[in-house]
Amino acid sequence: MSIRRISVRSSAGTYTVVCGAGALSTAGKMIAALGRFTSTHVLSSPRVWRAVGKKTMRGLGTALRPRLHFFDDAEASKNLRTVEEVARSLTRAGADRRSLLVAVGGGVVGDVAGFVAASYLRGVALVHVPTTLVAQTDSSIGGKTGVNIPEGKNLIGAFYPAKLVLTDPLMLRTLPPREFRGGMAEVIKYGIIADTRLFAFLERNLEKALARDPEILSHLIMSCVEIKATVVSKDERESGLREILNFGHTFGHALESVTRYSRYQHGEAVAWGMMAAALLGHEIGLTPAEDACRIVALVRRLGALPPWPSVSPAKLIATMRSDKKSRGGNLRFVLSPKIGKAITQDDVPIPTLKSVLHFAPRLRGCCAATHD
Ligand code: GLY
Numbered sequence: 001m002s003i004r005r006i007s008v009r010s011s012a013g014t015y016t017v018v019c020g021a022g023a024l025s026t027a028g029k030m031i032a033a034l035g036r037f038t039s040t041h042v043l044s045s046p047r048v049w050r051a052v053g054k055k056t057m058r059g060l061g062t063a064l065r066p067r068l069h070f071f072d073d074a075e076a077s078k079n080l081r082t083v084e085e086v087a088r089s090l091t092r093a094g095a096d097r098r099s100l101l102v103a104v105g106g107g108v109v110g111d112v113a114g115f116v117a118a119s120y121l122r123g124v125a126l127v128h129v130p131t132t133l134v135a136q137t138d139s140s141i142g143g144k145t146g147v148n149i150p151e152g153k154n155l156i157g158a159f160y161p162a163k164l165v166l167t168d169p170l171m172l173r174t175l176p177p178r179e180f181r182g183g184m185a186e187v188i189k190y191g192i193i194a195d196t197r198l199f200a201f202l203e204r205n206l207e208k209a210l211a212r213d214p215e216i217l218s219h220l221i222m223s224c225v226e227i228k229a230t231v232v233s234k235d236e237r238e239s240g241l242r243e244i245l246n247f248g249h250t251f252g253h254a255l256e257s258v259t260r261y262s263r264y265q266h267g268e269a270v271a272w273g274m275m276a277a278a279l280l281g282h283e284i285g286l287t288p289a290e291d292a293c294r295i296v297a298l299v300r301r302l303g304a305l306p307p308w309p310s311v312s313p314a315k316l317i318a319t320m321r322s323d324k325k326s327r328g329g330n331l332r333f334v335l336s337p338k339i340g341k342a343i344t345q346d347d348v349p350i351p352t353l354k355s356v357l358h359f360a361p362r363l364r365g366c367c368a369a370t371h372d
Helices: 023-034 046-060 080-092 107-122 133-139 169-174 177-194 196-210 214-234 241-246 249-258 266-283 289-300 313-321 350-365
Strands: 004-008 015-019 040-044 067-070 100-105 125-130 144-149 152-159 164-167 333-338 341-345
Touching: 004 214, 015 023, 015 214, 023 046, 023 100, 023 125, 023 164, 040 046, 040 107, 046 067, 046 100, 046 169, 067 080, 080 107, 080 144, 100 107, 107 125, 107 133, 107 144, 107 152, 125 133, 133 169, 133 177, 133 214, 169 214, 177 196, 177 214, 177 241, 177 266, 177 289, 177 333, 177 341, 196 214, 196 289, 214 241, 241 249, 241 333, 241 341, 249 266, 249 313, 249 333, 266 289, 266 333, 266 350, 289 333, 289 350, 313 350
Parallel strands: 015 164, 040 067, 040 100, 100 125, 125 164
Antiparallel strands: 004 015, 144 152, 333 341
16 A cells, blocks of 8 residues: 655645555654754644554654643534633643644544644644544645634634645544544545546445445545545635535535534535435436436445434525525535536525425435445
8 A cells, every 4th residue: 555645735835645554654754844843732632642642653753742732622612712722732831933733633623723723823833634534535635724603613714724734544443433434425525526436436345445444445535635635726715616525515514503513423414415415416407317326325325324304494495595605695506417527506496405305304215226
């Protein structure tokens, strides 16, 4: 298995994602190549650190002598209070403008660390060591950082890319199954929006991927990182192309919101959302029936999802309109004209959307699996 270096362009310069089994063992050398830092500070959560702390310390090497800072990485802790606590902890540990912050964890750790790095002393260098499938394939790349406020998720944030991302699939061995499966939903998303060969590979290998076969996983993660790197290099600020990464998310965010973020792991809501987006695409005459069926069939192989909520289509539509990504209440969907391609669609007829939402709870049991 190889390690690849994938470049990402950003307004702050180009950075590298080192990707592959063993990437973490290059940490000391890769960080040294970034320059000299007055001190190194690792931000993680006690839960993550129990699982990967030793491995991470070995990868960083003894020369950096990092100081450790922890916070509980539950979504409920992704707030400004945590940002303040981390900043105070950094100050107490003597972090200055030329210190390095290393985020070791999943999306919550990465988002908080990114925002702290963007704002502490108006910006310190950041390295991501993502430890979940979603963080490895998505949130560690592209510079989005942020925290929640009671009015909504990620409403306070900044674009602040890392100087380096170390993506090591070996870190995923201890990831809880639901989190892993949620990440795999986002992997399927990449196939749908950008890579028909990746989608077909998943059709052949999904069960092996879910069993965390190292070769399969490495290949999948590298493919997703390549896609994400290409997309955000072309459109860092989400003024166009980057929106395709939100396939399944208009529905998914609404499902999460109406269930108060307590029913679904994010990827599970996206899994439902992708099936609904396939159906919506088909209903407006964009997605061919065969492609819609293949999407639904593959997503279903992820396994049982928490059920669709018993709320009316009207309530779900109202929730979608209040999403921060909707522009002035206009609904925008990402839909697929064929597997491997995605476009944004603003003018979806509401009666069609309503009938898709009526039907969506049954998507769990409609299409026969088309593989093998
Ligand atoms: N996760 C979507 C994005 O990075 O734009």
